[in-house]
Amino acid sequence: MRLVTGIIFGLLSCQVVLADTTQQPTICDDVRLIGEKAASPSDKMESLCGIDDPVKVTEVSGVSLSQTLFVDCQAAIALADLVEETIVPEAIASFKEAPVTIGLGTGYQCRKRRDGVGKKISQHALGMAVDIMSFEFAKKGVLTVEDGWRDRRRKDYKFLRRITDAGCGTFTTSLSPDTNAQHTDHMHFDMKKRKSPWCE
Numbered sequence: 001m002r003l004v005t006g007i008i009f010g011l012l013s014c015q016v017v018l019a020d021t022t023q024q025p026t027i028c029d030d031v032r033l034i035g036e037k038a039a040s041p042s043d044k045m046e047s048l049c050g051i052d053d054p055v056k057v058t059e060v061s062g063v064s065l066s067q068t069l070f071v072d073c074q075a076a077i078a079l080a081d082l083v084e085e086t087i088v089p090e091a092i093a094s095f096k097e098a099p100v101t102i103g104l105g106t107g108y109q110c111r112k113r114r115d116g117v118g119k120k121i122s123q124h125a126l127g128m129a130v131d132i133m134s135f136e137f138a139k140k141g142v143l144t145v146e147d148g149w150r151d152r153r154r155k156d157y158k159f160l161r162r163i164t165d166a167g168c169g170t171f172t173t174s175l176s177p178d179t180n181a182q183h184t185d186h187m188h189f190d191m192k193k194r195k196s197p198w199c200e
Contacts, residue, residue, distance in 0.1 A: 027055045027057070027073070027076070028053075028055060028073035028076050028077055030076075030077055030080060032060060032061045032062075032080040032083075032084060033055070033057055033059075033060060033076055033077070033080055034057070034058055034059035034060075035055055035056045035057040035058045035059070035068070035069075035076075036055065036056050037054070037055055037056075038051075038054040038055055038056045038070060039054065040054050041054070041070075041108060041110065041127075048121045048125065049110035049121070049125040049126070050125075050126065050127075051070075051071070051072045051108060051126060051127030052072055052126075052127075053072050053073040053074070054070065054071070054072060054108075054127060055070075055071065055072075055073055055076055056068045056069070056070050057069040057071065057076050057079075060076075060079055060080050060083045060102070061080050061083040061084040061088065062088075062098075063083055063087070063088065063098065063099055063100065063101065063102055064100060064101045064102070065101070065102055065104055066101055066102065066103040066104050066133075066134075066136075067104050067107075069104055069107045069130065070107045070108040070127065071107050071108060071127045071128070071129075071130065072126065072127040072128055072191070074128065074191050075127060075128050075129065075130055075171075075189075075190070075191050078170050078171050078189070078191060079130050079189070081170050082163070082166060082167055082170045082171070082189070083102070085166070085170070086162065086163055086166035086167075086170075087099065087102070087135075087163055090159055090162050090163065090166075091135070091137070091159065094155050094158070094159045095137060095139075095140050095155075095159070097137050097138060097139055097140065098137075099135040099136060099137055100136055100137065100138055101135070101136040102132060102134075102135060102136075103132070103133040103134030103135065103136065103142070103144070104130070104131065104132060104133060105131030105132070105133045105185075105186045106124050106129070106131045107124070107127070107129075107130065107131075108124060108125070108127045109122065109124040109125060110125045111124065111125055112125075123173070123190035123191065123192050124190075128190050128191040128192065129173075129188065129189065129190035129191070130171075130188075130189050130190070131186045131187070131188050131189075132145065132163075132186060132187045132189070133145055133146075133185060133186045143156055143159075143160075144185070145160060145177060145185060145186050145187055146177065146184060146185040146186075148160045149176070149177045149178075149184075160176075160187070161176070163187065164176040164187050164199070165199075167187070167189045167199070168197050168199035169197055170189075171189040171190055171191055171197075172190065172191055172192050172193070172194045172197050172198070173188070173189060173190040173191075173192050173194070173197065173198050173199070174187070174188075174189055174197065174198075174199040174200075175187065175188040175189075175198075175199075175200050176200060178200060179200040
């Protein structure tokens, strides 16, 4: 009787373990994205702001985010592509380790563009943009975009340059600190609909 009871208990334990491993909080039908579905933002500006497929992302391709990223699934998936295909392998090649955290700037923000060009709505207002400010490593420490961009002879700059170059195509917009005064401390990526990517 004890043997039968033990077998039944063992089978039930296995079922619990299997159930736990299959219930990962993935979003956007992409196992690389950890987070949750989100409600559409309530703030409006001339009825132009909002996110079609809103999610809140906390981890991308095994790398934590410094803050919850509130974006559209399109931007979240593009970020996962960039992290998996470029950021992690380039970090390992340059520094012998992958980043543990990506430091984020602005995600969703209901506003117009700040480049002084007309009054067009920002891609941040549609949840289609991601700003990266820094990368934190277990051994190397924190590499900020602003500091790493200063000396173009160092591997820090080369690592960051490869990311902005790779973002050109993964996203439709990839802007580096060279773009203008508004981008000196971060890399900007967005999914604005264009005939061809805009990259600087």
